[in-house]
Amino acid sequence: MFVGTRKDAYGVRSVVRLVFVLLAVLSAFARAETTHVFNFTTGWVNVNPDGVGEKKMIGFNGHWPIPDIHVNKGDRIEIYLTNGFDDLPTSLHFHGLFMNTELGNSNQMDGPEMVTQCPIQPGDTFLYNFTVPDQVGTYWYHSHSGAQYTDGMRGAFVIHDPDMPFDYDEEMTILVSDLYDKPYYEVADFFLSQYNPTGAEPIPRNILFNHTTNNTIHFDTDKTYLIRLINGGTFVSQYLFIEDHDMTIVEVDGVYVDPTKAKLLYIAAGQRMSILVKSKHTKSKNFAFMQIMDDEMLDVIPADLELNRTNTISYSSKNGEAKQAYIDSFKHFTNDFHLVTRAKTELLDTYDYQIKLNVEMENLGDGVQYAFFNNITYVAPKVPTLLTALSAGKLATNPAIYGDNINAFVLEYGEVVEIVVNNHDAGKHPFHLHGHVFQVVQKSGGREDGEDPIDYDEKNPVSAYPEYPVLRDTVVVESLGHVVLRFQATNPGIWFFHCHVDWHLEQGLAAVFIEAPLLLQERETLTESVLNTCKSGNIPTKGNAVGNEKDWFNLEGLPRQPAPLPAGFTFKGYVAFFFSTAVGLWGIYTIAQYGLGEVVPDDQELAAQLKALLNNK
Known part of the structure; x- marks a missing residue:
């Protein structure tokens, strides 16, 4: 198992801290604050986003999609979120926002349940109350309770910049996503079951473009458009391109970059990218805005799955909808590793603390396939980790009190942290860090399933370290590859x-x-919302990971991952067992059907039904 390693401290952290405090004070005086108040109640709404059939989606105040939020730099946001579900908890996360305690915000506003807050129980209301003092650009907000945002509890969150460093005439926001047939909890239940021993991810029934398919956006002639792109999907990455139009990348994940021409974009779940597009001089033709699933992420491609979706850039309604456009290869999308921050943020050329995380996918003794960092699969504690940290006094710096089930790493103020992610899985993974952007200082290519992984070798990096590395909060690690952040x-x-x-x-x-x-303890006082939601959910607000305040190192009752497979029982054995059982049960079924005089499906139909079972269709 890898553990974090720490170099000697630089001895300048008190100075760094003072500088940040002074900047915070100056920022507070400089900004003119407007308060935006929203009252949202969650609930199910019956809609038909893609024209295939009615589907339950999660709306606010009886409407879906939920609203995009647009604010200006320096504004205050108050969101009163009421849980209108009958039997489900909920929460909100503001993806990409720092919730910086240096600048007067609270970590309690970040949103992931059992990390920074207790889940909001049915009937309860939680107040998310924060400012956006030092960030601009394209973000989004979504539920952080299970896979809940899969069913549409997601929307754009845009912070407008009064000092935009480039010119444009109009702007628009486009959120691409994926859509599933069944409610998220049913899909997740099947996915995490012994009936899916390979861990095959559920296949969506469609991909959406601003919450629908075959959408149309309107261009006027001789204008420059700023288009903010967000992948708010649960699973698949998407390729995007515009027929016969150049795109210029100017922002990724809320950070301006040097303008970079692009013909093809690749955006993974959680990522954002803003582009400038110059329109044509005439209205003689409408053009395709293509979105294409990264089908390499799919274990199976059902025959009825539409991998490509054609949206229309309309100069004139007389021209009709655009026809599908094509590209020669998916290999030539713009690699974000080569983007350069507009502010020329220099490389953090050394680190104080290195955290190595190996990604594995393995089955445990319950027959379910789990995902692991360093042989540990995250299992939520009984007390939100923030509440343990705030109530632990000096013990808060000891990772043992947070449990051995969450991959807890304690960071010291001001130190430079390096995260090394070695992907030992044949799938791609977009990793997201809350509370920060990170420099992407190394990023390998990928390899085919069955080949050896490309682990990071600090003495022999795969490329030169960039002088001005791209800053992101979500980065893709390729199949069997690595990233260094x-x-x-x-x-x-x-x-x-x-x-x-x-x-x-x-x-x-x-x-x-x-x-x-320890510094966090000086700044944070639990809000009434946190205390009330914890009380409603019968969740302790003090103590270690299991709520023990008397013996902080006694973790009896800690939720942990299932036991490993029995010795000698391999993953392949589980797969063989599953299919042998399925075939045996089918044999019994066919005999019974034959005895009742009914027609038995042929082998081809049997294969189709098994495939449908694995795809949760």
């Missing part, structure tokens, strides 16, 4: 690091960074 720990809080393929998070692919907890 660096950031400075100047935002005290409890920050989740996890795969944004939400099915993989449900499998446990997550870690928790406990950043400067």
Whole structure:
């Protein structure tokens, strides 16, 4: 098992801290604040987003899709979220927002349940109350309770910049996503069951473009458009391109980059990218805005699955809908590793603390396939990790009190942290860090299933370290590849690091960074919302991971991952057992059907039904 390793401290952290405090004070004086108040109640809404059939989606106040939120830099946001479900908890996360305690915000506003807050129980209301003092750009907000946002509890969150560093005439926001037939909890139940021993991710029935298919957006001639792109999906990455139009990338994940021309974009779940597009001089033709599933992520491609979706850029309604456009290869999308921050943020050329995380996918003794960092699959504690940190006094710096089931790492204030993710899985993983952007300092290519993984070798990196590395909060690690990330720990809080393929998070692919907890204790007081939701859910607000305040190292009753497979019982054995059992049961069924004089399906139909079972169709 890998553990974190720490170099000698630089001895300048008190100076760094003072600088940040002074900047916070100056920022508070400089900004003109407007308060935006929203009252949202969750609930199910019957809609037909793709024209295939009615589907229950999660709306606010009886409407779906939920609203996009647009604010200006420096504004305050108050969201009163009432849980209108009968029997489900909920929460909200503001993806990409720092909730920086240096600048007066609270870590309690970050949103992931059992990490920074208790889940909001049916009938309860939680107040998310924060400012956006130092961030601009494209973000989004979504539920962080299980895979709940799969059913549409997701929307854009845009912070407008009064000092935009480039010119454009109009802007628009496009959220691409995926859509499933059944409610998220049914899909997750089947996915995490012995009936899916290979861990095959559920296949969506469709991909959406601003909550529908075959959408149309309107262009005027001789204008420059800023298009904010968000992948708010649960699973598949998407390729995007516009027929016969150049795209210029100017922002990724809320960070401006040097303008970079692109013909093809690749956006994984959780990522955002803003582009400038210049329109044509005439209205003689309408053009395709293509979105295409990354089908390499799919274990099976059902015959009725539409991998490509054609949306229309309309210059004139007289021209009709655009026809599907084509590209020569998917290999030439713009690699985010080569983007350069507009602010020329220099490489953090060394680190104080290195965290190595190996990604594995394995079956445990219950027959379910789980996801692991360093042989540990995340299992939520009985007390939200933030509440343990705030109530632990000096023990808050000891990772043992948070349990051995969450991949807890304690970070010191001001240190440079390096995260090394070695992917030993044949799938791609977009990893997201709450509370920070990170520098992407190394990023390998991928390999085919069955080949050896490309683990990071610090003495022999796969490429030169960039002088001005791209800054992101969500990055893709390729199949059997690796990424190396660096950031400075100047935002005290409890920050989740996890795969944004939400099915993989449900499998446990997550870690928790406990950043400067003693300083956090000085700044945080539990809000009434946190206390009330914990009380409603019968969840302790103090103590270690199991709520023990008397013996902080006694973790009796801690929720843990299932026991491993019995010795000698391999994953292949489970697969063989599953199919042998399925065939045997089918044999019994066919005999019974024959005895009743009914027609028995042929082998081809049997194969189709088994495939449908595995795909949760």
